[in-house]
Amino acid sequence: MTEAAMTSGNGLSLRVHARRMLTETVCEFDLRRSDGGPLPAFEAGSSLIVQTPSSERRNYSLCNDDRERHRYVIAVKREATSRGGSRSMHDEAHEGVVFEVELARNGLRAGQGRRHLLVAGGIGITPMMSLLRRLARDPLNAFRLLYLARSRAEAPYAEELARMGLGNALTFHFSAEHGGRRLDVRPMLKDNGTGTHLYYCGPGRLMYSIGMSSIHWPRIHVHFEQFSSLAGTRAGDEAFTVKQASTGRIFEVGGNETILDSLRREGLKPEASCESGTCGKCRMTLVAGEADHRDMYLAPEDRPSSIMPCVSRSVGGAELELDF
Structure with a gap:
């Protein structure tokens, strides 16, 4: 190059x-x-x-x-x-x-508020770094970063974070220094009465634990970045059809392929990037039909009118009409 x-x-x-x-x-x-x-x-x-x-x-x-x-x-x-x-x-x-x-277009954006709790596991610290720098610039922000990793040697940016002078706002937990025990973050997620915004990213096990432990938090206060890929298909998925709104053309989507797969098979070249339901690049307008949303990108208010064709499908095998 x-x-x-x-x-x-x-x-x-x-x-x-x-x-x-x-x-x-x-x-x-x-x-x-x-x-x-x-x-x-x-x-x-x-x-x-x-x-x-x-x-x-x-x-x-x-x-x-x-x-x-x-x-x-x-x-x-x-x-x-x-x-x-x-x-x-x-x-x-x-x-x-x-x-x-x-x-x-995606990312771990700062919520509107003054109280922030950031939880990172391993490589999950990367989306926190620029966010943390922004929060630290404003003295009115109250924030805390909890950084979990197996060991200090396996924790990216651990040394840089230690030099930032964050004091009690920064907590490291290296399981190798605690007999292999992982930190239980559930107790600190019990109450969101202060209006705290939660940000988290890390391995699947940590993501699931935090996601379930914060299920009672207002959704506008919860922000996360999903690194692991979402499967494009699952066992038992039904075949369905997609109608192109502008032309009326019908595309058959097999049970073992995604909408993107179907469009490519017919010679189209839809825009896409991660193909795991996290980046938003392949977003299409949902004109008609009920979508089985499987992505980690669309906000609840966007789902009636949009779909991520890299992972999402039709409910019950019914036809979807999409604008693309």
Whole structure:
């Protein structure tokens, strides 16, 4: 790949200015324009869609201060079960390599309020970093970060966080230092009478525990980033049809394929990125029919009129009419 500046549309061609290993499995990438020009502003908690060297498109959280305009910083964990994305970032995204990126529409955005509880597990600290920096800038914000990991050596940004002078607002819990015992976060989620906003990200087990323990919280006070992929299909899924609103064309969606799979099989090229129901890139307008929503992106108020075709389906095998 050759160096380039800004591309057309919402995309950018960015160069790896620097990289460093945060842990044995997590690498940080400092991405900049080749001409040194400014980058589009981003909101703290946002993520970046990256066309990795393997050509897989992946979402990575922006970790740097949202006031910075000269760079985007992401941290990528090398996954043992990688389909190519994280592995290619570690093995091929060396200094000087250029690839396409795009600011994503999803992310862990700050809620409207003054009290905030952040819970991160392992690599789940990445979406918290820019958010934490923003919260810490305003002395009126009361916040606490609880960072859970197996050990300090396996905790990205642990040293940087310790140097930020957060005092009692920062709590580390490394299970290796506690006989392997994980911290039970459920007691601190019992009461939301203070109007606290909750933010969480981490492994599936932690996500499930916090999700269930905060089920009684007002939904507008709960914010999370889901890293693990959602399955596009499940055992027992029924076949159904999709009608294209603009043309009336009918697409057959098999029980073992997604709506995106069906459209591609017929020669269409719908926009998509994560294909796990988390980034919002493939969002379509739901004109008619009842959708079986399986994504982690759409807000409740958006679900009657939108669908994420990478994971969501029809209820009961009935036809869906979509605008795409």
